[in-house]
Amino acid sequence: MRSALLLTALAAASVLLGCGRGEQKAVRAPCPSGEACLEMGVGAEPTSLDPHRSSGTWERQIISDMLVGLTDADAAGEPVPGMATHWTTSADALTWTFFLRDAKWSDGVPVTADDFVAGLRRIVKPELAAEYAALVYPIKNAAPINEGKLPPEQLGVRAIDRRTVEITLEHPAPYLPYLLLHHVAFPVPKHMVDKYGDDDWMKPGNYVANGPYKLVSWSLGDRVVVVKNPLYWEADKLCFTRIHYYPTEDRISGERQVLSGTLDTHTPLVQNRIAYLRREYPQYLRTHQSLSTQYLFFNNTLPMWKDRRVRLALSMAVDRDFMTTKVRGMGEPAAYSFVPPGMPNYTPLPPPEWASWPLEKRQAEARRLLSEAGYGPKKPLKFEFMMRGYDPTGTYAAVQADWKQIGVQAVLNTTETQIAYQNYQIRDYVFGEAGWVADFPDAMNFLYLLDSKTGAHNYGGYNNPAYDALLAQANLEPDVQKRAAILRQAEQLMLDDIPIIPLFTYVTSNVTSPKLSGMVENPGDTHRARYMCKAELKK
Amino acid sequence: MLRFILRRLLVAIPTLFVIVTATFFLMRAAPGNPFDGERKLPPAIMKNIEARYGLDKPLIVQYGDYLADVVRGDFGPSLKYTGKSVNQIIAENFPTSLKIGLPALILATFLGILLGVIAALKHNRWPDYSAMAIAILGICIPTFVTAPLLVLIFAVKLSWLPIAGITQGLKSYILPVIVLSLPLIAVISRLVRAGMIETLNSNYVRTARAKGLPEHTVVIRHALKTALLPLVSYLGPACAAIITGSLVVEKIFGVPGLGKSFVLGALQRDYTVVMGVVILYAVLVIALNLIADVLYAVLDPRVKLT
Numbered sequence: 001m002r003s004a005l006l007l008t009a010l011a012a013a014s015v016l017l018g019c020g021r022g023e024q025k026a027v028r029a030p031c032p033s034g035e036a037c038l039e040m041g042v043g044a045e046p047t048s049l050d051p052h053r054s055s056g057t058w059e060r061q062i063i064s065d066m067l068v069g070l071t072d073a074d075a076a077g078e079p080v081p082g083m084a085t086h087w088t089t090s091a092d093a094l095t096w097t098f099f100l101r102d103a104k105w106s107d108g109v110p111v112t113a114d115d116f117v118a119g120l121r122r123i124v125k126p127e128l129a130a131e132y133a134a135l136v137y138p139i140k141n142a143a144p145i146n147e148g149k150l151p152p153e154q155l156g157v158r159a160i161d162r163r164t165v166e167i168t169l170e171h172p173a174p175y176l177p178y179l180l181l182h183h184v185a186f187p188v189p190k191h192m193v194d195k196y197g198d199d200d201w202m203k204p205g206n207y208v209a210n211g212p213y214k215l216v217s218w219s220l221g222d223r224v225v226v227v228k229n230p231l232y233w234e235a236d237k238l239c240f241t242r243i244h245y246y247p248t249e250d251r252i253s254g255e256r257q258v259l260s261g262t263l264d265t266h267t268p269l270v271q272n273r274i275a276y277l278r279r280e281y282p283q284y285l286r287t288h289q290s291l292s293t294q295y296l297f298f299n300n301t302l303p304m305w306k307d308r309r310v311r312l313a314l315s316m317a318v319d320r321d322f323m324t325t326k327v328r329g330m331g332e333p334a335a336y337s338f339v340p341p342g343m344p345n346y347t348p349l350p351p352p353e354w355a356s357w358p359l360e361k362r363q364a365e366a367r368r369l370l371s372e373a374g375y376g377p378k379k380p381l382k383f384e385f386m387m388r389g390y391d392p393t394g395t396y397a398a399v400q401a402d403w404k405q406i407g408v409q410a411v412l413n414t415t416e417t418q419i420a421y422q423n424y425q426i427r428d429y430v431f432g433e434a435g436w437v438a439d440f441p442d443a444m445n446f447l448y449l450l451d452s453k454t455g456a457h458n459y460g461g462y463n464n465p466a467y468d469a470l471l472a473q474a475n476l477e478p479d480v481q482k483r484a485a486i487l488r489q490a491e492q493l494m495l496d497d498i499p500i501i502p503l504f505t506y507v508t509s510n511v512t513s514p515k516l517s518g519m520v521e522n523p524g525d526t527h528r529a530r531y532m533c534k535a536e537l538k539k
Numbered sequence: 540m541l542r543f544i545l546r547r548l549l550v551a552i553p554t555l556f557v558i559v560t561a562t563f564f565l566m567r568a569a570p571g572n573p574f575d576g577e578r579k580l581p582p583a584i585m586k587n588i589e590a591r592y593g594l595d596k597p598l599i600v601q602y603g604d605y606l607a608d609v610v611r612g613d614f615g616p617s618l619k620y621t622g623k624s625v626n627q628i629i630a631e632n633f634p635t636s637l638k639i640g641l642p643a644l645i646l647a648t649f650l651g652i653l654l655g656v657i658a659a660l661k662h663n664r665w666p667d668y669s670a671m672a673i674a675i676l677g678i679c680i681p682t683f684v685t686a687p688l689l690v691l692i693f694a695v696k697l698s699w700l701p702i703a704g705i706t707q708g709l710k711s712y713i714l715p716v717i718v719l720s721l722p723l724i725a726v727i728s729r730l731v732r733a734g735m736i737e738t739l740n741s742n743y744v745r746t747a748r749a750k751g752l753p754e755h756t757v758v759i760r761h762a763l764k765t766a767l768l769p770l771v772s773y774l775g776p777a778c779a780a781i782i783t784g785s786l787v788v789e790k791i792f793g794v795p796g797l798g799k800s801f802v803l804g805a806l807q808r809d810y811t812v813v814m815g816v817v818i819l820y821a822v823l824v825i826a827l828n829l830i831a832d833v834l835y836a837v838l839d840p841r842v843k844l845t
Contacts (some may be wrong), residue, residue, distance in 0.1 A: 025696060027694075027700070027701045027702075027707060027710075029704065029706035030706065030707075045618075045620070046622070047619055047620045047622065048621040048622035049619055049622060050621070052620065053621045053622070124674075126583070126586075126587040126590075127587070127591070128587070129584070129587040129588040129590070129591040130584070130587075131574070131584060131588070133584055134584065135669050139776050143583075146584065146587070147583035148579075148587075162577055202622065203622075218622075219631060219795065220620075220623060220627075220628060220631040220632055220795055221631070221632055221635070221789070221793075221794070221795020221796065221799075222635075222704075222705060222706075222795040223704075223706070240592070244706075246704060246793065247793070248703070248793060249793070249799075250703065250790045250791050250792075250793060252687070253702055253703045253791055253792070253793060254689070254692070254703075254793075256694075256695055256702050257702045257703060257704075257705075259695075260694070260695060260698065260702060262701060262702055262703075262704075295546065416571075418570075418808070419569040419570055419571055422570070422571060464675070
């Protein structure tokens with residue numbers, strides 16, 4: 001009797017669960033008639049819609065659909081003219097002049113050079129306490145102003161006339177057009193900020209936009225609603241007239257909502273779902289190599305890591321390809337250098353010779369190096385490996401197993417993420433792991449991390465005066481090609497020292513309805529809604 | 540009765556004070572701070588942020604400032620959600636938690652009592668066993684299992700209900716309410732069953748039966764009232780917990796409730812948010828316990844409130 005019941009239940013369940021997949025009659029949020037709605041899962045609740053008080057990619061998505069900087073991103077995330085139609089650079093690469101288009105805020109007030117000056121002065125003024133202020137430190141005097149040592153008026157940005165902005169830099173920064181499409185460099189509607197103050201101008205009702213969409217409402221945990229800004233200079237080209245952004249914090253739920261047609265796109269994904277989605281829903285899964293590096297690092301201030309042979313042995317023994325394809329199942333590209341491939345104005349360094357050896361040969365060499373350094377079966381190398389949070393993909397367990405093969409005993413220590421970072425910063429650990437994602441696409445954004453002057457952020461405490469000197473030299477070089485050559489020289493010098501063990505390059509991932517067009521995958525995962533459309537909406 | 544209520548309300552003030560104080564210092568004793576992250580902020584920026592939130596003052600001064608604000612009903616700005624104040628977060632999210640919590644509570648109470656009474660009346664027979672089996676399953680299977688299962692069946696496969704979000708009106712609330720009520724049904728039915736079995740064996744029920752009253756009058760008019768007493772004391776605090784939201788239900792169904800403020804607030808060291816929701820929760824527990832005590836006196840003539 002009981003088994004019969006069970007069988008019936010199982011049969012019923014398999015009928016329910018086994019039926020067709022793909023989009024069925026989608027349950028979508030109501031869309032006002034006459035409007036074209038884009039339903040977007042952004043993965044988290046915005047902490048703020050103030051361009052100068054937010055730092056997450058999900059906030060960037062919403063804010064960049066409402067505000068436009070001097071430059072803007074094209075569908076593939078590359079800089080194109082934004083509010084500035086064109087710009088010129090001085091011979092020393094320190095002074096940039098931007099010429100603004102004739103445009104209006106969504107309340108009809110013209111956008112002027114003063115709005116940009118106000119925006120950049122705002123993010124560096126100490127009272128705003130902007131977390132991301134350091135991103136604009138390449139602008140002259142930004143750092144001392146942010147530290148309260150100079151008044152904001154001393155910032156290297158000025159309005160030459162109503163439609164011309166001049167930016168003066170501390171040092172040449174060929175990546176400035178990229179930096180300016182980041183929301184830290186966005187203008188603010190000076191007339192509204194003056195009227196409502198720094199805290200209230202960004203509330204729905206007060207928020208005015210110079211971009212394609214304007215804010216309607218933001219209900220915490222539910223959604224942010226924006227509608228087309230008819231005063232945007234290319235308003236007639238917009239396909240969607242209304243966007244709903246959902247804080248799809250449950251990533252699997254977000255994924256399902258796209259697969260069922262409730263949402264048009266959702267990011268990010270649970271990393272270990274990628275293999276499944278690639279197999280079952282290839283037309284929905286979109287990935288791209290990102291500008292990021294996942295790496296392991298030694299606490300280089302400890303005597304136990306003084307011997308380069310030990311560091312080399314540990315790096316050699318990690319089977320990166322097996323880790324990314326078999327353990328993680330996502331097949332991220334293995335990394336042997338710190339600056340990831342795809343960096344503008346940079347050629348990635350070639351992998352070391354041993355990277356092409358078969359694993360057995362690498363293990364044998366690693367064992368030889370360790371025994372030369374005085375380790376062996378009688379005196380194995382033992383240390384504690386501090387991880388940020390738990391390791392759902394088994395990545396570090398794989399590293400641990402690789403090392404076991406060469407007689408190294410690493411104890412994995414799971415530490416709450418924030419606490420792990422703190423310990424890294426005060427060097428209270430033996431061995432650690434971290435990932436770095438580019439703030440802006442430039443090799444310097446990676447290489448500065450290992451500069452001894454970087455301080456707490458240089459988790460491994462790497463200190464090589466020759467490396468520091470090369471970075472300082474590159475920072476002053478106006479010629480882009482020469483600068484890249486110096487940076488490559490610096491990176492090679494650092495990699496030869498092995499203060500870190502690069503593992504792989506992360507991939508960006510999202511699930512997107514195949515019907516949604518205009519979303520081009522790119523390393524920065526930058527997707528402006530203004531380019532998106534659906535075939536059924538095209539006029 | 541009135542004196543009892545007044546006295547309890549007066550005692551609530553020092554109770555709340557102790558809770559606020561303990562939470563404040565415990566929260567600050569936790570390692571890390573709300574602005575720790577992958578990117579350590581430059582000292583100058585950190586200083587600016589601390590000055591903005593008054594975190595650079597001595598702890599005891601911060602505590603004094605906080606108490607003064609709380610007395611005025613101002614829970615301060617959220618340290619993580621810089622665009623919102625704690626009052627705003629509670630005002631926006633608490634109604635949604637109520638919208639899910641109250642129906643779940645009503646559904647659970649109704650079904651729980653029904654199952655419990657049936658089980659007690661058919662004591663040690665198959666209705667009892669099946670009701671209690673359901674109850675055990677309800678307690679044992681966590682919501683993070685039932686929620687995705689129900690989503691898979693009713694939203695993904697059958698497309699009857701939305702997968703997540705609250706944009707579909709009433710339909711959006713069905714699954715969250717069911718998931719939230721399942722474990723509650725289980726607990727309530729077991730409580731009612733135990734109370735009912737005990738009451739049905741008591742002398743006054745035997746008297747009622749001896750008088751020849753019909754069975755439904757005995758059960759509903761006489762026995763049920765007493766059998767529900769343990770339920771009343773359970774429902775007070777349970778109600779506070781249910782209406783302040785559940786992280787699991789909110790996350791899986793994308794519901795903007797208050798439950799995640801507790802957990803995420805603590806994990807992100809968002810001091811003000813944690814303090815705000817703890818105070819709200821404490822007030823609710825105190826109030827609902829008081830109501831439970833008063834109800835006790837109403838239901839059971841043996842209880843005197845003095």
